[in-house]
Amino acid sequence: MVDHDRVSAFAQRFSQLCDNVNQVVSGKAEVVELLVTGLLSGGHILLEDVPGVGKTLLAKAMAASVHGEFGRLQFTPDLLPADVVGTSVWNSADGTFSFRPGPVFANFVLADEVNRASPKTQSALLEAMAEEQVTVDGTTNPLPEVFMVIATQNPMEHHGTFPLPESQLDRFLMRLSVGYPSRTDELSLLAGGDRTRLLTGLRPVMDIDALSNMTRFAETIHVAGPIGEYMVDLAQATRSHRSIALGASPRAVLGLQSAAKVRAAKEARGYVMPDDVKALFGLVMAHRMVLTGEAMSAGIRPENTLDEILATVPAPRPG
Structure with a gap:
């Protein structure tokens, strides 16, 4: 189990870093x-x-x-x-x-x-x-x-x-x-x-050392077996979808897991939930997708296809 005090400290430092950047870049939280x-x-x-x-x-x-x-x-x-x-x-x-x-x-x-x-x-x-x-x-x-x-x-x-x-x-x-x-x-x-x-x-x-410590801590966030299977199922759905010529790479799945761990930690959780995966899926995958010629001619965007995949691939239920 991830220590509650450490994950709370991570969430506080995450918020502190965001707040500092937001002093300069307004309205883009x-x-x-x-x-x-x-x-x-x-x-x-x-x-x-x-x-x-x-x-x-x-x-x-x-x-x-x-x-x-x-x-x-x-x-x-x-x-x-x-x-x-x-x-x-x-x-x-x-x-x-x-x-x-x-x-x-x-x-x-x-x-x-x-x-x-x-x-x-x-x-x-x-x-x-x-x-x-x-x-x-x-x-x-x-x-x-x-x-x-x-x-x-x-x-x-x-x-x-x-x-x-x-x-x-x-x-x-x-x-x-x-x-x-x-x-x-x-x-x-x-x-x-x-x-x-x-x-x-x-x-x-x-400083850089503090940032490195946060990165290493995020790697310890727990990913349950069903959550891992859910990410793989989503990736495989991109590889077999009728509108996608080139689907998600294994690197993309690893990146999705890493980002989901950080999102869980910044929410002061020691474990990844399906909502973490759903929130990041399109952002991690959209620029990697290559649509078929027919899909592009029909005006379909990668984001539309990924939303469809999220709606059709069942997410694991709590418990």
């Missing part, structure tokens, strides 16, 4: 919670939305709330893989090469407009995400223990972009949309002025 859930699940997040809704500000506020290293990459068509991971530099004084790490060697890496870089450069980042290490000139360099990529892209703009293929989208735990603010929140933005000033004054509420 649900998105912030999901971003923190992804962080404590050891996952990476794809923020997909139109320009100017606060994607970059959200990523910066998250990094500023934890005392760790922040790296930023502005993806452009001329960005090279070495600009991401680093390169070996010749030292003429002693006649040796030394490795100069790139921005990816940070705890939080903001990959802005990731779909603007060439596939080769995208792969350099996404391989680092998958392997948690970078190999340059035959030498392997490990990435930090806490390592999160928050990538942004604009779904409305296609000219000069290189869409991420399905195999690379699978590296992201969740795809989130910030969305436009409500009328009230937008009025408060006008009254409050430049949000970047608030970001400058934001102070961290925890």
Whole structure:
């Protein structure tokens, strides 16, 4: 059994971290919670939305709330893989090469407009995400223990972009949309002025060690056998659905379980419930789904199909 005091402490620290980010990003409490859930699940997040809704500000506020290293990459068509991971530099004084790490060697890496870089450069980042290490000139360099990529892209703009293929989208735990603010929140933005000033004054509420401890604790949250079977049944339903050409990968199921554990812990529970799985299923799976040509022609969206699967796959009953 998970210790009640420890799970309560986890829930308090989770709330504290969210509240700190919400000081800068107003009106997006649900998105912030999901971003923190992804962080404590050891996952990476794809923020997909139109320009100017606060994607970059959200990523910066998250990094500023934890005392760790922040790296930023502005993806452009001329960005090279070495600009991401680093390169070996010749030292003429002693006649040796030394490795100069790139921005990816940070705890939080903001990959802005990731779909603007060439596939080769995208792969350099996404391989680092998958392997948690970078190999340059035959030498392997490990990435930090806490390592999160928050990538942004604009779904409305296609000219000069290189869409991420399905195999690379699978590296992201969740795809989130910030969305436009409500009328009230937008009025408060006008009254409050430049949000970047608030970001400058934001102070961290925890360090990397505390974050690592929370991540390790979340891994101990109990997943009963029927809950595990439920997640597998949902995944298998995506692989056999008439409207889906490419269903959920085993990586997706593992990611769903990790995120469900964090959601349970932030609710001060030591065990995962079906509601945790249901709440995260679409967010973890939608960007990984490839619909059939017939389904796309009919205007069906992955989210619609996943809702149908949730409605048809029976969830385990309490007790």
